[in-house]
Structures are given as C-alpha cells and as structure tokens.
Amino acid sequence: MSEIVPFLPKEKAKAELGKLLAKGKTKAKDAKAPPSKLKQAKKIKEAAKRELKMSSPGHLARCQAVVGCHWPAAVLLYRIAYLWRTINPKWKGNDGPCLAMLKAHWATSAGLGPGEINTALKRLREYAAHIVTIKPEGIGAGKKLCVYFDSDAFAEAMQTEGYEIKVMANEGMSLFA
Known part of the structure; x- marks a missing residue:
C-alpha cells in the first residue's frame, strides 16, 4: 500500500519549504552566482562556440558529400560556386547566365588534371544535377563548357549536407571511409 502524506497547514508548509530552500541567508529562487563563477561560465560557453565552429x-x-565523396568533383563544384559568387556579369548562354570556359581552363582553374576533369564532370552531372547543369556550347576547338548554377539549391545542399556530416561525426561514423 502507498503511504499517505499528511498535508500541512499553509503557514507550516511555507516554513517547511523555506527550511528546505534555505542556503545560507539566501533562497534558491533569488540566489545569484558569484561574479567569478559567471565569468568562468561565460568563458566555457565561448570556448564551446569556438569548438563548434572549428568542428563544423x-x-x-x-x-564532397553532395557529389558522392569524390574529391575532384567536390573541388570543381567548390570552384564553380566561388566563381559564380565573384564573377559578374556572367556570360550569356543559350539557357541564361552561365560560366563558360574551355574544359582545359576548367581543369586548370580547379587544379585538376585532364583525366580528373572528365570524371569530375561526370560525377557532377550524376550527383549534382539539381545544382549545376553543364552543357557544351560552340563548335570545334573553341567549344566551351557552359555551367548553369543554381545558387539557392547549392545553399540548401550546403545546409543539409553540413547537418548530416555533423551528425555522423558526433556518432563516430566516417563519411569518407
């Protein structure tokens, strides 16, 4: 059977509660931490914020997560995003504003070799089609690769992938294994 707890009259209950809450001359409700403890707590919070920024x-x-863990494609996507932010005005392609360069220039710009640029372009077309559209335009030796970039889709992918990578890291899993 359960034990019945007797109810105290209002004054006695307040006094009993006061005894339980009393710590020195203050009560828990209005107790304040000493300034030294507040400074220490602030330092701890700032360190945690710095660590969070560094580990994200x-x-x-x-x-790399967007393009299926392929470094050359990740470097190319990163370079495309950078150029899209910095180059203005864009070249006018058949489907709107785009970045246009020869394939060799794309490779040089991203720091990739001739073989790497081919696989990187293939991976971008396969995994990042919602972010970039790559179309050849022109004839002969002057044929350029036009890259149409969706900056909103890129920003959304960066938020999503960043969250998933952080969760995997916190759980001790490796995305790049």
Whole structure:
C-alpha cells in the first residue's frame, strides 16, 4: 500500500519549504552566482562556440558529400560556386547566365588534371544535377563548357549536407571511409 502524506497547514508548509530552500541567508529562487563563477561560465560557453565552429564541416567537405565523396568533383563544384559568387556579369548562354570556359581552363582553374576533369564532370552531372547543369556550347576547338548554377539549391545542399556530416561525426561514423 502507498503511504499517505499528511498535508500541512499553509503557514507550516511555507516554513517547511523555506527550511528546505534555505542556503545560507539566501533562497534558491533569488540566489545569484558569484561574479567569478559567471565569468568562468561565460568563458566555457565561448570556448564551446569556438569548438563548434572549428568542428563544423567546411564547404569543401560538404561539396564532397553532395557529389558522392569524390574529391575532384567536390573541388570543381567548390570552384564553380566561388566563381559564380565573384564573377559578374556572367556570360550569356543559350539557357541564361552561365560560366563558360574551355574544359582545359576548367581543369586548370580547379587544379585538376585532364583525366580528373572528365570524371569530375561526370560525377557532377550524376550527383549534382539539381545544382549545376553543364552543357557544351560552340563548335570545334573553341567549344566551351557552359555551367548553369543554381545558387539557392547549392545553399540548401550546403545546409543539409553540413547537418548530416555533423551528425555522423558526433556518432563516430566516417563519411569518407
């Protein structure tokens, strides 16, 4: 059977509660931490914020997650995003504003070799079609690769991939194994 707890009259209940809450001359409700403890707590919070910023995945790691863990494609996507932000006005392609360069220039710009640029373009077309559309335009030796970039889709992918990478890291899993 359960034990019945007797109810105290209002005054006695307040006094009993006061005894339980009393710590020195203050009560828990109005107690304040000493200034030294507040400074220490602030330092701890700032350190935690710095650590969180340092441990969050960067754009290149997020780009790698978008393109299926392929470094050359991630580097190319990262480079495309950078050029899209910095080059203005864009070249006018058949389907709107785009970035246009020869394939060799794309490779040089991203720091990739001739073989790597081919696989990187293939991976971008396969995994990042919602972010970039790559179309050849022109004839002969002057044929350029036009890259149409969706900056909103890229920003959304960076948020999503960053969250997933952070969760995997917190659970001790490796995305790049």
